[in-house]
Amino acid sequence: MAAQEAAVDAVDQSAGDAVQEDSARGSAPEDSVRDREIAVEQEHLDRVYRRLEEKIDEAEFLMKDAAKLGQVGTPGALAERDAQVFRAGVHLSRLNNEFEDFLFGRIDLLLGKDGERGPDGAFTSVEPADDAVRPDSTADIAETLHIGRIGVLDTDYAPLVIDWRAPAAAPFYRSTPVAPGRVVRRRVIRSKGRRVLGVEDDLMRPELTARLDGSVLPVIGDGALMAALGQARSHTMRDIVASIQAEQDMVIRAPAASVTYVEGGPGTGKTAVALHRAAYLLYQDRRRYAGGILIVSPTPLLVAYTEGVLPSLGEEGQVAIRAVGHLVDGAEATAYDEPAVARIKGSARMLKVLRNASRGALERPGPTVTVLDGQLALGDEETPGTPERLRVVAFGRRLELEADDLRRIRNNVLGGTAPVNLLRPRARRLLLDALWSRSGAAGRHTDQELAAELRSSFDEDVTGEDSFRLFLDEWWPELTPRGVLAAMADERRLGRWARRILNPGEIRRLARSLRRAGEDGRGPLSVHDVALLDELQTLLGAPARPKKKRELDPLDQLTGLEELMPQREETQRERAERLAAERTEYAHVIVDEAQDLTPMQWRMVGRRGRHATWTIVGDPAQSSWPEPQEAAEIRDEALGTRPRRRFQLTVNYRNPAEIAELAARVLALAMPGMESPAAVRSTGIVPRFAAVGDAELADVVREEARRLLERVDGTVGVVVAMHRREEAARWLAGLGERVVALGSLEAKGLEYDATVVVSPAEIADNSAVGLRVLYVALTRATQELTVISGGRDEPDAEGVPRLLRPDAAEPPREQEAGGQPPRQARGRRSGGRRRERSPSGDRNPQTRSEQARE
Numbered sequence: 001m002a003a004q005e006a007a008v009d010a011v012d013q014s015a016g017d018a019v020q021e022d023s024a025r026g027s028a029p030e031d032s033v034r035d036r037e038i039a040v041e042q043e044h045l046d047r048v049y050r051r052l053e054e055k056i057d058e059a060e061f062l063m064k065d066a067a068k069l070g071q072v073g074t075p076g077a078l079a080e081r082d083a084q085v086f087r088a089g090v091h092l093s094r095l096n097n098e099f100e101d102f103l104f105g106r107i108d109l110l111l112g113k114d115g116e117r118g119p120d121g122a123f124t125s126v127e128p129a130d131d132a133v134r135p136d137s138t139a140d141i142a143e144t145l146h147i148g149r150i151g152v153l154d155t156d157y158a159p160l161v162i163d164w165r166a167p168a169a170a171p172f173y174r175s176t177p178v179a180p181g182r183v184v185r186r187r188v189i190r191s192k193g194r195r196v197l198g199v200e201d202d203l204m205r206p207e208l209t210a211r212l213d214g215s216v217l218p219v220i221g222d223g224a225l226m227a228a229l230g231q232a233r234s235h236t237m238r239d240i241v242a243s244i245q246a247e248q249d250m251v252i253r254a255p256a257a258s259v260t261y262v263e264g265g266p267g268t269g270k271t272a273v274a275l276h277r278a279a280y281l282l283y284q285d286r287r288r289y290a291g292g293i294l295i296v297s298p299t300p301l302l303v304a305y306t307e308g309v310l311p312s313l314g315e316e317g318q319v320a321i322r323a324v325g326h327l328v329d330g331a332e333a334t335a336y337d338e339p340a341v342a343r344i345k346g347s348a349r350m351l352k353v354l355r356n357a358s359r360g361a362l363e364r365p366g367p368t369v370t371v372l373d374g375q376l377a378l379g380d381e382e383t384p385g386t387p388e389r390l391r392v393v394a395f396g397r398r399l400e401l402e403a404d405d406l407r408r409i410r411n412n413v414l415g416g417t418a419p420v421n422l423l424r425p426r427a428r429r430l431l432l433d434a435l436w437s438r439s440g441a442a443g444r445h446t447d448q449e450l451a452a453e454l455r456s457s458f459d460e461d462v463t464g465e466d467s468f469r470l471f472l473d474e475w476w477p478e479l480t481p482r483g484v485l486a487a488m489a490d491e492r493r494l495g496r497w498a499r500r501i502l503n504p505g506e507i508r509r510l511a512r513s514l515r516r517a518g519e520d521g522r523g524p525l526s527v528h529d530v531a532l533l534d535e536l537q538t539l540l541g542a543p544a545r546p547k548k549k550r551e552l553d554p555l556d557q558l559t560g561l562e563e564l565m566p567q568r569e570e571t572q573r574e575r576a577e578r579l580a581a582e583r584t585e586y587a588h589v590i591v592d593e594a595q596d597l598t599p600m601q602w603r604m605v606g607r608r609g610r611h612a613t614w615t616i617v618g619d620p621a622q623s624s625w626p627e628p629q630e631a632a633e634i635r636d637e638a639l640g641t642r643p644r645r646r647f648q649l650t651v652n653y654r655n656p657a658e659i660a661e662l663a664a665r666v667l668a669l670a671m672p673g674m675e676s677p678a679a680v681r682s683t684g685i686v687p688r689f690a691a692v693g694d695a696e697l698a699d700v701v702r703e704e705a706r707r708l709l710e711r712v713d714g715t716v717g718v719v720v721a722m723h724r725r726e727e728a729a730r731w732l733a734g735l736g737e738r739v740v741a742l743g744s745l746e747a748k749g750l751e752y753d754a755t756v757v758v759s760p761a762e763i764a765d766n767s768a769v770g771l772r773v774l775y776v777a778l779t780r781a782t783q784e785l786t787v788i789s790g791g792r793d794e795p796d797a798e799g800v801p802r803l804l805r806p807d808a809a810e811p812p813r814e815q816e817a818g819g820q821p822p823r824q825a826r827g828r829r830s831g832g833r834r835r836e837r838s839p840s841g842d843r844n845p846q847t848r849s850e851q852a853r854e
């Protein structure tokens with residue numbers, strides 16, 4: 001906050017010039033220039049609110065009127081009422097949504113090349129008219145536009161506020177001093193409710209002396225971007241609508257068609273851009289996209305962090321944001337697999353294993369049972385194996401099919417590629433055929449009609465028998481994805497299905513991991529299990545069931561999936577959830593942190609967007625998936641032949657240069673030759689280091705977290721290796737909600753005012769791509785970073801771990817799949833004591849870091 005206030009107070013050079021001119025005319029001093037500008041914007045905001053209130057009155061009148069119409073009760077009147085209630089509800093909902101921080105921008109423009117106005121009342125030209133600037137570099141402001149979260153027109157259709165997504169608002173984001181177009185001054189207005197609190201200006205044409213209504217245009221503040229970046233962070237992400245940068249705006253407004261790829265390093269705004277793009281697409285084509293956009297996020301934590309952004313942009317309930325482990329209804333992943341297992345489960349090789357399992361699971365091991373006289377002869381066995389003999393009585397004769405017959409029929413049916421559950425009717429038919437030929441009745445009639453009649457009464461006879469029905473249920477049971485996954489936990493069976501696909505070690509590890517889900521398959525699932533379940537769902541197919549008739553919603557009839565209204569019993573969120581549950585495919589799919597998706601996850605996500613357009617954002621340098629080539633192939637299969645458009649984001653808005661520079665050392669190890677994004681600001685606060693022994697780790701981390709909580713207004717994140725997650729949460733117990741402990745894989749996409757990264761070596765050893773995971777951990781802080789090392793980190797005298805020293809040695813050997821992490825190569829644990837303390841005897845690592853820097 002302090003930074004923001006400071007920025008508001010700062011009046012830059014150009015403003016100074018304006019002030020001087022003001023003073024020369026004997027008018028206001030510096031403060032009053034700013035106050036006067038705030039008053040100018042306040043006046044405009046008051047007008048906007050008056051107009052909004054009029055519109056709310058109109059909407060309420062419509063609602064009342066609609067209710068009256070409803071009392072008439074004729075079908076025509078009811079439909080009319082629904083339509084009115086709907087329109088009014090939408091209107092009210094939007095107006096209420098938009099009231100907070102409603103107006104945030106303004107641009108002052110030169111005269112344009114042509115005089116045409118667009119539908120929002122603004123002039124359409126982008127470039128200034130030839131005579132807009134006089135030879136003496138003076139110019140007049142010809143048009144002023146205010147930008148807000150939705151558009152508002154005055155009673156005479158003049159634009160009071162332009163929707164940020166409208167074409168006329170684009171120059172607010174795109175204009176730069178290099179390519180200013182018509183924009184002379186861009187202003188960000190900071191307001192709360194009805195009160196304007198401050199303004200921040202960027203001058204796009206500093207060479208001009210521009211006048212508005214005869215006075216020189218004043219310029220206030222340091223620029224909105226810096227003010228926004230300096231703000232304290234909370235546990236939820238904020239929208240960036242007031243300070244979207246030109247390269248980001250290009251992505252947000254890119255046409256929806258085809259596949260839009262966005263790459264950029266940590267903090268370049270990829271997630272923010274993805275969310276704003278969803279809002280933009282809704283604005284562009286609401287009919288197509290309302291309720292039809294899916295955002296896939298890597299973790300539930302990132303979903304929780306980002307889900308407030310769209311409502312703040314006025315788009316409540318229109319977009320489904322789901323963690324990749326929550327994409328399958330009814331299957332919520334809560335567990336993480338160890339890296340070697342994740343690598344198996346995510347690999348495209350699993351496709352073949354699952355195909356085999358989905359067919360093989362029909363056959364259950366165990367004591368064979370006979371279905372006899374309408375009963376299963378189970379003996380003491382609770383889970384019988386697959387029956388190996390079918391006996392029925394038909395036309396007064398006992399008929400039997402033996403194991404060989406049954407096997408032949410099964411193989412015949414499974415010869416096709418159709419989903420297993422959908423093959424059951426065919427299996428049933430072939431069983432009946434075999435019994436029929438066994439019955440000897442086949443040749444009894446030459447007359448086709450009679451033969452057909454006889455056959456049909458034979459079928460009725462057989463299928464009416466409990467023995468047959470029970471047999472079929474046991475011999476071709478309806479398979480569920482969780483049931484098959486549970487079957488794969490049996491190492492012997494898995495061994496058969498994975499023969500020549502996985503090696504014995506992989507089979508053992510995979511079976512062991514699947515046993516966690518329990519024999520009934522109801523135990524906790526991992527993120528990677530969910531993609532397997534989704535694949536199995538496709539391989540098994542859902543047997544046809546009579547469809548439950550859905551009650552027709554009159555609003556759906558009126559408007560399809562259009563905007564939602566708050567007055568109805570179902571809330572917007574519930575409706576969005578319902579739409580998401582009913583939906584299996586989306587019109588636009590946005591994948592955040594796409595570099596982490598495994599091949600199997602790409603298949604799962606791909607199925608949700610078979611006819612969709614796509615936005616895919618990611619950073620290869622942050623990938624926690626070790627086989628990028630394999631993932632890219634499967635991704636390309638999922639995206640099909642749609643044309644690709646690529647964008648690169650190049651500026652790091654999150655980390656100060658001091659932190660970015662440290663992280664770049666790890667990037668150089670993890671991805672040699674890859675460029676770091678340029679940090680946009682510097683704070684002068686260098687990262688701090690401490691080396692501690694195991695015994696002291698908890699205390700030192702806790703103490704450091706406490707110290708950082710005092711230094712920053714917002715949040716503190718403590719990032720540890722995955723196996724320390726729970727332990728770390730205990731270290732921080734009682735420190736309050738502003739501080740959280742995170743496993744390194746959970747830190748993806750999140751940010752904190754300050755972070756403590758505990759043992760870089762442990763984090764790096766955590767997986768085959770540990771250096772990239774460490775790079776993620778080091779790039780989460782917006783202000784301060786402390787690195788605490790143990791003996792395994794091989795800290796130097798200043799406490800700087802080996803991996804973070806400028807002369808970091810060769811990158812550690814990548815861990816083999818399932819092999820031991822290469823930690824032995826990097827030293828022993830320290831003897832247990834921290835090697836240095838501050839002169840005052842406290843354990844504040846600040847001192848060491850300062851010493852180190854000196």
Ligand SMILES: Nc1ncnc2c1ncn2[C@@H]1O[C@H](COP(=O)(O)OP(=O)(O)OP(=O)(O)O)[C@@H](O)[C@H]1O
Nearest residue numbers: 228240243244245266267268269270271272653749
């Ligand atoms: N134009 C902007 N104006 C203000 N803040 C911005 C802007 N662009 C990005 N930011 C801020 O920078 C931070 C990083 O943005 P974001 O999380 O979207 O980056 P990212 O590229 O997804 O990072 P990562 O890859 O590390 O997850 C956020 O706090 C975001 O609000």
